[in-house]
Amino acid sequence: MALTFFSPQEWDQILSPVLRAALPKAGICRNFPCAMVYAPIALQGVGVPHPYGLQVIKHLDMLLRHPANQTKTGAFLEAVLQAHQLETGTSYGLFQQVYSNTSILASDTWAKRT
Structure with a gap:
C-alpha cells in the first residue's frame, strides 16, 4: 500500500470478490451495502x-517518518517532493500549495496523488 495508489473505485473493484466470499462466512448477507460494511461498529456497521x-x-506515515529518521527512503522522498516543486514552478513546498491551483501543472505521480 505504501508504494502504490489505487482510487476508491479501484479498491471497491478489487475487494468486491473478497467481500462476496467473506461476508457469508461471517454470517452477513453478501448483498449487504458496502457503506455499512465500512461503517464503524458504533454506527451499527461491520x-x-x-x-x-x-x-x-x-x-x-512514510512522508513523516522517513525524512525525520534520515533514511535512504527519506532522501528519495525529499527528492520527489523537490522534483514536484520544480515541475509546478513554485517557490514553496508541495504541502504549502493550494492543490486546486497547482494540480494541473504536475504530472500524475505518487506525490501528487498523496
Whole structure:
C-alpha cells in the first residue's frame, strides 16, 4: 500500500470478490451495502476499514517518518517532493500549495496523488 495508489473505485473493484466470499462466512448477507460494511461498529456497521483510507494513512506515515529518521527512503522522498516543486514552478513546498491551483501543472505521480 505504501508504494502504490489505487482510487476508491479501484479498491471497491478489487475487494468486491473478497467481500462476496467473506461476508457469508461471517454470517452477513453478501448483498449487504458496502457503506455499512465500512461503517464503524458504533454506527451499527461491520467496522471493516476501507483500504483507501489505510493507503492514505500509510503514505502520510512514510512522508513523516522517513525524512525525520534520515533514511535512504527519506532522501528519495525529499527528492520527489523537490522534483514536484520544480515541475509546478513554485517557490514553496508541495504541502504549502493550494492543490486546486497547482494540480494541473504536475504530472500524475505518487506525490501528487498523496
